[in-house]
Amino acid sequence: MPRVACLVVPRFAVAALHRAEPELRGCPVAVCEVASGARDASERVRPHAPLVEVSPEAERRGVRVGASVAQALGASSDLVVRPLDPVSLAAARAALLEVGASISPRVEIEGGLPSVDPAAATDPRCARGVLHLDVDGLDRLHGSSEGLLAALLYRSAAIGLGGGAAIADRRATARIAAGLAARRGEALVVPPGGDAAWLAPRSIDVLAVVADGRGEPGAPGRRRARAAQAGWPRLRGEMERLGLRRVGEFAALDASSVATRFGAAGARLWRIARGLDDEPLVPVPPPVEIVEGASLEYGETSLEALMFVVRGLVDRLAGRLRMQALACRGLALALRLDDGSRVEREVGVLAPTRDVKSLALLVRAALESDPPQAAIEAVSLAALPDRARPDQLDLFRPAGPAPARLATTLARVAALCGPGRVGRPVPSAGHRPEAFALSDFAGPRRVDEPVPPEGLAAPAIALRAIRPPCPVEVFVEAGRIAYLRAAGFGGRTVAAAGPWRVDAEWWSETRCRRDYWEVQLSDGGVYRVFREADAWWVDGCYD
Amino acid sequence: MSVALRLEELLARLPGTVRLGHAPPARVGRDECLPTGLGPLDEALDGGIPRACLSEVRGTGSAGITSLALRVAAGAVARGEWVAWVDAADAFDPVGSLGAGLDPESLLWVRPPDLRTALGAAEQLLVLGGFALVVLDVSPPVATGGPARDGGRAHGPRLSGVRGAHARDAARLVATAQPWTRLARACSRSRTALLALRRDGGASTAASLRLEMRPAEILWDRRGGAPALLRGMRARVLVGRRRGSRRPEREIELHL
Numbered sequence: 001m002p003r004v005a006c007l008v009v010p011r012f013a014v015a016a017l018h019r020a021e022p023e024l025r026g027c028p029v030a031v032c033e034v035a036s037g038a039r040d041a042s043e044r045v046r047p048h049a050p051l052v053e054v055s056p057e058a059e060r061r062g063v064r065v066g067a068s069v070a071q072a073l074g075a076s077s078d079l080v081v082r083p084l085d086p087v088s089l090a091a092a093r094a095a096l097l098e099v100g101a102s103i104s105p106r107v108e109i110e111g112g113l114p115s116v117d118p119a120a121a122t123d124p125r126c127a128r129g130v131l132h133l134d135v136d137g138l139d140r141l142h143g144s145s146e147g148l149l150a151a152l153l154y155r156s157a158a159i160g161l162g163g164g165a166a167i168a169d170r171r172a173t174a175r176i177a178a179g180l181a182a183r184r185g186e187a188l189v190v191p192p193g194g195d196a197a198w199l200a201p202r203s204i205d206v207l208a209v210v211a212d213g214r215g216e217p218g219a220p221g222r223r224r225a226r227a228a229q230a231g232w233p234r235l236r237g238e239m240e241r242l243g244l245r246r247v248g249e250f251a252a253l254d255a256s257s258v259a260t261r262f263g264a265a266g267a268r269l270w271r272i273a274r275g276l277d278d279e280p281l282v283p284v285p286p287p288v289e290i291v292e293g294a295s296l297e298y299g300e301t302s303l304e305a306l307m308f309v310v311r312g313l314v315d316r317l318a319g320r321l322r323m324q325a326l327a328c329r330g331l332a333l334a335l336r337l338d339d340g341s342r343v344e345r346e347v348g349v350l351a352p353t354r355d356v357k358s359l360a361l362l363v364r365a366a367l368e369s370d371p372p373q374a375a376i377e378a379v380s381l382a383a384l385p386d387r388a389r390p391d392q393l394d395l396f397r398p399a400g401p402a403p404a405r406l407a408t409t410l411a412r413v414a415a416l417c418g419p420g421r422v423g424r425p426v427p428s429a430g431h432r433p434e435a436f437a438l439s440d441f442a443g444p445r446r447v448d449e450p451v452p453p454e455g456l457a458a459p460a461i462a463l464r465a466i467r468p469p470c471p472v473e474v475f476v477e478a479g480r481i482a483y484l485r486a487a488g489f490g491g492r493t494v495a496a497a498g499p500w501r502v503d504a505e506w507w508s509e510t511r512c513r514r515d516y517w518e519v520q521l522s523d524g525g526v527y528r529v530f531r532e533a534d535a536w537w538v539d540g541c542y543d
Numbered sequence: 544m545s546v547a548l549r550l551e552e553l554l555a556r557l558p559g560t561v562r563l564g565h566a567p568p569a570r571v572g573r574d575e576c577l578p579t580g581l582g583p584l585d586e587a588l589d590g591g592i593p594r595a596c597l598s599e600v601r602g603t604g605s606a607g608i609t610s611l612a613l614r615v616a617a618g619a620v621a622r623g624e625w626v627a628w629v630d631a632a633d634a635f636d637p638v639g640s641l642g643a644g645l646d647p648e649s650l651l652w653v654r655p656p657d658l659r660t661a662l663g664a665a666e667q668l669l670v671l672g673g674f675a676l677v678v679l680d681v682s683p684p685v686a687t688g689g690p691a692r693d694g695g696r697a698h699g700p701r702l703s704g705v706r707g708a709h710a711r712d713a714a715r716l717v718a719t720a721q722p723w724t725r726l727a728r729a730c731s732r733s734r735t736a737l738l739a740l741r742r743d744g745g746a747s748t749a750a751s752l753r754l755e756m757r758p759a760e761i762l763w764d765r766r767g768g769a770p771a772l773l774r775g776m777r778a779r780v781l782v783g784r785r786r787g788s789r790r791p792e793r794e795i796e797l798h799l
Contacts, residue, residue, distance in 0.1 A: 444650075467633050467634075526605045
């Protein structure tokens with residue numbers, strides 16, 4: 001017998017808001033519909049906009065779903081009202097889907113794949129956090145069904161959503177049980193083969209969550225009224241007239257009489273009540289992109305205030321990456337400005353990491369290097385996932401830093417120093433003496449046999465580079481360099497060697513044709529000077 | 544009651560700003576050193592540059608401080624150990640380091656834009672641990688004068704943060720004891736040897752070992768009437784007294 005788990009996050013729009021703004025936990029909060037045609041962020045909450053979800057604290061103060069914002073504020077003056085944010089709602093749904101995918105390969109989320117389309121956000125199914133998972137045989141991975149549900153609830157809580165979960169044989173039974181469990185944030189396990197027996201003593205009202213066309217609490221008024229005429233309220237009224245109070249009483253009816261009296265919707269509920277529901281799971285793949293975003297209440301111009309939001313986004317991204325044992329190789333920052341334009345930035349990360357501080361530093365550096373030209377209304381961050389760097393220990397080599405810590409430190413140092421300033425030097429294409437590039441650093445190259453230091457050849461004297469080359473005045477006497485003078489140093493020539501000609505890239509317009517000398521001056525220094533196109537330069541000092 | 548416990552009690556009574564000072568390890572064993580590969584110097588240092596300590600190498604002009612640091616780094620890389628070069632002076636030459644026996648592709652090269660960032664980056668690497676050697680080059684480049692003439696732009700933008708307007712601030716920062724004490728403390732918590740390359744300046748009290756180098760002779764090869772070749776140099780090294788060691792100061796000569 002297959003087993004299905006269901007995770008329900010109650011008041012999902014509020015849960016998504018709490019996830020985006022954790023400081024609102026414990027406050028009376030309501031989420032209202034976004035006013036159509038709002039020109040800017042401050043106009044998105046209008047007094048007549050209906051509430052689509054309220055927190056338990058707001059409910060205790062008499063605020064109800066469906067009331068207008070003005071009515072709600074009349075009932076509770078300290079109520080916090082936020083417009084339904086499709087970006088944070090989609091991010092919360094995507095995170096929920098990833099939680100399911102971390103437990104089972106076959107996961108279905110009610111409302112389909114998360115979308116940031118504002119039209120999709122008004123779909124009531126998208127405002128629900130309901131996840132179905134095929135967990136057949138997976139309980140052995142977690143010790144028991146209870147262990148599996150505990151893992152599911154723990155991961156859901158780790159991404160800031162929580163909820164309740166249940167396991168049953170049938171999808172509809174699991175949904176009903178999870179709905180009941182979600183009220184207390186607990187887990188319920190319906191014994192295998194016991195769906196009908198578990199449902200029988202329950203009130204007939206528990207079928208509401210799986211009935212077709214039930215009055216959606218989050219649905220706009222007209223849609224809710226139309227659904228109420230044809231759906232669950234009509235069925236519920238007929239059951240009440242027949243004196244059916246328990247699911248078991250409804251299940252005991254004859255199949256043909258149920259179909260005649262209640263129609264197709266009733267027959268479907270009858271099959272659910274008898275534990276015969278055969279509705280298949282429609283799995284959806286987890287999102288490829290890991291995106292977090294937020295719409296700001298007002299257009300933001302201060303970098304510090306924006307970084308407060310960005311740090312929260314990075315923190316949530318890191319949490320999602322951690323759950324999938326992934327690290328971040330790069331970030332794509334997208335800003336929507338109040339002049340209607342959109343700004344996109346690529347933020348490179350030197351080594352895959354999940355370190356929030358380093359990633360936030362990198363985003364800050366990207367914003368500081370090229371600040372947006374208008375107030376910011378919405379910000380979103382997409383992480384480019386990558387596997388954390390593995391490391392193979394070696395018996396014959398000294399151990400280096402742990403790969404994860406190395407990646408974090410390199411990312412932090414790169415954020416401090418700026419792009420293109422940390423890595424290992426590698427030769428670059430070309431023949432110019434100063435040509436090199438920086439590549440990713442992953443530790444010293446493996447050598448088959450360690451070389452003892454005394455086995456090294458006597459090294460040549462090292463050159464300290466002067467970047468960029470410094471112009472120098474050269475006095476030539478009898479074809480020899482007699483005197484050098486430059487900013488900061490100068491002197492009579494004691495000894496000199498050269499010239500050595502470097503003629504590189506002669507095929508290109510930026511030809512490099514230089515004559516090099518090594519010159520020892522009376523100040524004790526040995527310098528490397530070159531002549532290029534009748535100008536003299538010093539590009540290093542032997543030290 | 545032990546002395547340590549009593550000391551903790553006394554410190555607890557003092558205001559919160561009072562902290563225990565940095566005390567580098569008193570004795571360093573031979574296996575706790577990074578050999579330089581230069582016999583006389585290793586002998587004078589009881590094995591080499593001490594790990595878990597801050598060591599300073601000072602010298603002006605062509606004194607050989609970079610050659611010595613490259614030599615230590617090359618030895619460490621050849622043994623498969625991890626080496627980082629924090630290049631506040633932007634003077635590291637990857638092509639030239641090949642000639643010194645160092646495989647530059649095994650090296651982590653950090654090119655901070657200014658000295659303050661360089662000190663921060665070095666501290667991050669020390670806190671990370673796992674590196675055998677971190678070379679911190681704060682020795683300013685030779686040409687510390689005014690901006691290059693307009694022709695200088697043909698060779699790319701200026702990269703070094705210790706030139707021009709920043710030079711005075713950098714000099715002040717290098718002379719300040721506090722960052723060096725922080726670095727020395729970070730060193731002592733790991734097995735990393737921190738080798739600071741400096742020009743002349745105020746004496747740092749945080750360093751466990753100080754080497755002062757000055758050029759003795761530049762060696763040119765003029766055999767057989769052929770054009771001269773720069774063959775190397777001889778440098779005189781004043782090996783300062785090391786903390787925990789009874790050896791007096793002594794001067795040796797090195798062939799680099």
